[in-house]
Amino acid sequence: MVPDARHGRDALDAFDGTTDALLSGWGRTAPTRATVWAPRRSEDVAARLASFQGRGVVARGLGRSYGDAAQNAGGTVVLATGLDRILELDVQKGQLTAEAGVSLDTLLRVLVPLGWFPMVVPGTRYVTLGGAVASDIHGKFRHGTFSDYVSRLSLVSPSRGAITVGPDEDPDVFWATAGGMGLTGVITEVTMQLQPIETPRMLVDTQRATDVDDCMARMMADDGKYQYSVAWIDCVARGKHLGRSVLTRGNHATLEDLPPTERAAPRVYSPRSIVRAPNWVPGGVLNHASVRAFNELWFRKAPKARHGELQGITPFFFPLDGVTAWNRIYGPRGFLQYQYVVPYGAEHIVRETLERLSKDRCASFLAVLKRFEHGNAGPLSFAMPGWTLALDIAATRPGLVELLDGLDELVVGAGGRVYLTKDSRLRGELVPAMYPELARWRARRDALDPGHLLHSDLDRRLALSGR
Amino acid sequence: MKDALGTVQSVLVLGGGSDLALATCRRLAPHANTIVLAARKPETLDAPMHELRALGAQRVEAVAFDATDYGAHDAFVQRVFGEYGDFDVVLLAFGVLGDQSETERDARAARDTIESNFVGAVSVGVPIITRLREQGHGTVVVLSSVAGERARRSNFIYGASKAGLDAFYQGFGDALVGSGVNVMIVRPGFVHTKMTAGLKAAPLATTPDKVAAAIVEGLRSGREVVWVPGVLRWVMSTLRHMPRAVFRRLPL
Numbered sequence: 001m002v003p004d005a006r007h008g009r010d011a012l013d014a015f016d017g018t019t020d021a022l023l024s025g026w027g028r029t030a031p032t033r034a035t036v037w038a039p040r041r042s043e044d045v046a047a048r049l050a051s052f053q054g055r056g057v058v059a060r061g062l063g064r065s066y067g068d069a070a071q072n073a074g075g076t077v078v079l080a081t082g083l084d085r086i087l088e089l090d091v092q093k094g095q096l097t098a099e100a101g102v103s104l105d106t107l108l109r110v111l112v113p114l115g116w117f118p119m120v121v122p123g124t125r126y127v128t129l130g131g132a133v134a135s136d137i138h139g140k141f142r143h144g145t146f147s148d149y150v151s152r153l154s155l156v157s158p159s160r161g162a163i164t165v166g167p168d169e170d171p172d173v174f175w176a177t178a179g180g181m182g183l184t185g186v187i188t189e190v191t192m193q194l195q196p197i198e199t200p201r202m203l204v205d206t207q208r209a210t211d212v213d214d215c216m217a218r219m220m221a222d223d224g225k226y227q228y229s230v231a232w233i234d235c236v237a238r239g240k241h242l243g244r245s246v247l248t249r250g251n252h253a254t255l256e257d258l259p260p261t262e263r264a265a266p267r268v269y270s271p272r273s274i275v276r277a278p279n280w281v282p283g284g285v286l287n288h289a290s291v292r293a294f295n296e297l298w299f300r301k302a303p304k305a306r307h308g309e310l311q312g313i314t315p316f317f318f319p320l321d322g323v324t325a326w327n328r329i330y331g332p333r334g335f336l337q338y339q340y341v342v343p344y345g346a347e348h349i350v351r352e353t354l355e356r357l358s359k360d361r362c363a364s365f366l367a368v369l370k371r372f373e374h375g376n377a378g379p380l381s382f383a384m385p386g387w388t389l390a391l392d393i394a395a396t397r398p399g400l401v402e403l404l405d406g407l408d409e410l411v412v413g414a415g416g417r418v419y420l421t422k423d424s425r426l427r428g429e430l431v432p433a434m435y436p437e438l439a440r441w442r443a444r445r446d447a448l449d450p451g452h453l454l455h456s457d458l459d460r461r462l463a464l465s466g467r
Numbered sequence: 468m469k470d471a472l473g474t475v476q477s478v479l480v481l482g483g484g485s486d487l488a489l490a491t492c493r494r495l496a497p498h499a500n501t502i503v504l505a506a507r508k509p510e511t512l513d514a515p516m517h518e519l520r521a522l523g524a525q526r527v528e529a530v531a532f533d534a535t536d537y538g539a540h541d542a543f544v545q546r547v548f549g550e551y552g553d554f555d556v557v558l559l560a561f562g563v564l565g566d567q568s569e570t571e572r573d574a575r576a577a578r579d580t581i582e583s584n585f586v587g588a589v590s591v592g593v594p595i596i597t598r599l600r601e602q603g604h605g606t607v608v609v610l611s612s613v614a615g616e617r618a619r620r621s622n623f624i625y626g627a628s629k630a631g632l633d634a635f636y637q638g639f640g641d642a643l644v645g646s647g648v649n650v651m652i653v654r655p656g657f658v659h660t661k662m663t664a665g666l667k668a669a670p671l672a673t674t675p676d677k678v679a680a681a682i683v684e685g686l687r688s689g690r691e692v693v694w695v696p697g698v699l700r701w702v703m704s705t706l707r708h709m710p711r712a713v714f715r716r717l718p719l
Contacts (some may be wrong), residue, residue, distance in 0.1 A: 022645055029471035033603040033647030055602070067471060073553075073647060074603030333689065336471045396688070401472050424471030427498070457604075460553070461468035461476070 212243025482561025
């Protein structure tokens with residue numbers, strides 16, 4: 001189906017690349033059918049966008065949103081992964097421009113040997129630049145989100161066609177698009193600022209925290225020493241161990257941090273996937289017992305305190321990428337990730353969450369606590385100063401609807417919000433309270449798409465755009 | 468849209484006055500944006516509409532629908548989908564029990580049962596599924612019956628209509644794989660409803676609310692067939708293979 005590169009880019013003129021597919025998010029829940037169109041050139045997006053009438057269109061990258069953000073039931077999905085060229089790299093200033101379908105995986109393979117690194121990377125390198133902007137992703141870096149380091153975007157929007165925007169150029173459109181869940185247009189190119197790195201290694205400190213209060217206290221006390229910080233929480237532990245955790249914090253290693261023998265070595269970066277999840281896994285493999293056993297092992301395996309360990313980029317930032325298609329381990333009915341942020345001062349909400357999970361014997365295989373120092377100007381951006389907790393939970397768990405609805409109430413009550421990119425089950429009526437600038441975003445969005453051409457299942461489910 | 472946990476937002480019920488349909492709607496109402504009840508006499512549905520709104524459904528409407536007015540089905544489907552938008556769930560709950568002794572002797576009465584329960588469900592089901600395919604998602608919930616699993620001498624005309632319905636939607640469900648549209652067949656045993664009022668209850672009899680609970684759980688878990696109560700699956704599996712000479716002597 002994909003045209004033969006040997007025929008040159010002219011062959012792309014004849015390439016249509018349209019096919020029907022059942023699409024779901026990374027959680028593999030609630031699949032819907034859409035017509036998938038895979039353009040190979042940005043110009044084609046501008047030329048064809050207006051033709052997707054009826055049930056509309058939304059862009060999709062590598063499908064790492066957990067829920068239905070990159071699905072469009074009965075409509076068109078623009079699969080952007082074919083827009084895969086790196087267009088410009090200024091190795092003096094550390095500025096990169098690439099098409100929106102380029103993945104962080106591709107970028108890292110190019111950038112790390114040259115001594116550059118993105119300012120913000122998430123927990124997987126299999127995301128596209130367009131998706132990173134539309135979800136305004138974040139990671140272990142607490143000082144900003146992906147869009148904070150984007151200086152320019154090319155966007156194809158229904159009302160204005162192909163435009164270039166940035167924080168200094170049409171900032172309203174830029175910030176409506178950053179975190180805008182793809183509902184302002186199709187992002188085709190991204191220009192971003194990079195950070196220099198001396199080595200492809202990380203200098204990592206690991207500590208165990210005895211409970212969730214201890215964990216948060218340690219993070220507040222000396223996160224300042226680290227560029228990156230994250231805590232893995234054992235949310236099966238109960239009683240006085242409630243929220244016992246493993247804190248992993250680190251900085252990019254400098255040449256001086258490396259043993260003398262390694263200092264002269266080139267910056268090699270060649271991540272590999274270690275294993276692949278089986279094509280089919282029965283439901284219920286990740287149950288309370290197995291998660292509990294894993295958590296016990298994981299907690300005990302972590303050193304009480306270890307300083308200055310050298311780690312590779314992959315194990316530090318992308319541990320789960322080592323298992324290809326790990327989302328299948330949850331079985332055919334899939335899973336969801338529940339991620340929220342609550343402001344500083346609402347630490348009790350995190351503790352209350354863990355208490356409820358533990359009381360309900362709800363095993364979250366992956367519970368991760370991070371911090372944000374500040375938010376940004378994106379009306380739908382997730383980040384705000386505070387604590388963000390992310391929980392992976394099998395969708396089969398009985399009572400999950402009530403448990404998560406209850407947590408939503410806690411989060412809203414504390415002035416927090418749920419992350420739309422991870423969401424697959426929020427009640428739409430809570431969105432205006434979680435995102436107080438929603439009305440402003442809708443006004444900007446409507447100006448870019450007055451005919452409501454842009455649609456996604458997330459939008460339909462939550463009535464994000466207000467239809 | 469149906470969410471990751473099978474919670475649905477919009478429901479179209481054909482046979483909106485049936486006890487099973489209303490019991491199901493009561494359970495879906497707290498999270499529902501739209502419930503449309505279609506019945507032959509929509510003007511009789513004021514009380515249930517009021518109740519569903521009180522339970523939290525944002526919009527509840529009643530519309531006229533006649534299962535045997537085949538010629539009107541296409542227009543009916545275009546109108547409800549056009550007016551109320553996508554439906555996450557379409558529940559086919561209409562049907563008649565028929566009087567067995569009468570239908571054995573009266574061809575017209577026999578035909579009425581088959582027409583309502585089977586032909587009507589086929590006639591309206593085809594345009595509904597066409598619309599669901601266009602929207603790329605949705606679940607058709609079909610109220611079948613254990614009576615369709617093996618014909619019993621005491622109600623085989625009703626059983627025949629349900630057997631036809633069940634087979635039609637099983638096949639359709641398989642044809643729809645990959646379309647985003649699912650079919651869930653519900654096979655209750657004897658249910659205490661106004662349709663069965665005055666009849667002697669069969670063993671393992673159940674209630675509308677239990678059927679509703681099983682439907683909601685089936686939507687959550689993405690089931691293709693739901694037996695209510697669940698043990699009927701094994702009971703019917705046994706009965707199905709029982710020699711006829713024995714089966715017809717059973718007091719069923």
